[in-house]
Amino acid sequence: MTLSHTDARTRLLELIKELAVVHGTVTLSSGKQAEYYVDLRRATLHHEASRLVGQVMLNLIDDAGVEFQSVGGLTMGADPVATAIIHSAQPERNIDAFVVRKAQKSYGMGRQVEGPDVRGRNVVVLEDTSTTGASALAAVEGVRTAGGNVVAVAVIVDRDTGAKEHVERESGVPYLFAFGKDELGLD
Template sequence: MSASDATPAVDAAARARLAELVTELAVVHGKVTLSSGKEADYYVDLRRATLHAEASRLIGALMRQLTADWEYVSVGGLTLGADPVATSIMHADGPAIDSFVVRKAAKTHGMLEPPRRLPSIPAAARGTAARRVLVVEDTSTTGASPSQAVEAAREAGAEVVGVATVVDRATGADDVITALGVPYRSLLGLADLGLA
């Protein structure tokens, strides 16, 4: 999260409860190799939280609060980590927001014309405002997954208003994202999970 970024306030009690749930459900201690190839003494398997009923509701509400000053009509990111986060936001109270999925590779079966990693963004043909999207991720180490999603969304003609993650590992993802000219925010950091 950039220091110059005036991030909207989120519900402190809900954020604290989410931190408890993520710590309880998703933090696994032990040597692991992350998808980035880096090694860590712990793993934050956020699917255990993003697919949990209470945590999912909190994620949706808090992510909407965290991004309340960004105007967007659709939310998504690189499958699989982003998918439950995007649907939590889509189903949270507030204005209608659609979701999208960015594939890791171009589709090779089914309807292939035209081949693309990102399905058409809902209402994309209705003007520039309808092309504003938020890219999300459950957690990011290097920023590679959200960067790929930003690239795919831009290729599809979308304007990416920002990237938001549930947990920031404080390993440089924020710098990678902001280098793309996109603001970056996260709900929780390692200290919130007792890992810093």
């Protein structure tokens, strides 16, 4: 059963607060210190939350009027988000997913972007949460090098630490997010 957009968003927010918000001093991938950590894999890989992630993120991107055929981002945070979106879209829409490796492989086909070819396709780069936007920008670069046309960056949780402005300035595409840290009670 698919929930209304509002109900799906409300329930996903509840699950993120319950499953993914961890309080205590942590060092983020950006190297910055924070008094909380949003471990979204605890939600994106959860049986109920995963379905809601797909629905909420697909609605977010569609509501922004973004036309795309493929979604993905830097492994590993973006992987379950992309999978949730493609499953949420089926069977009405044929959306593919891709994975961007941190570095190009030195063996096999030597690819940095894995999955169905992104060359010539409109793609949305995904991230589960973002602090500086560095991971999203690395994925944007990898996709562009592979010939994909990045049309947006979409994030489940924005930490309100400048990632939106940084990504938009550096990539030239809109940065969309489903939830801000204020909605998680993390102000």
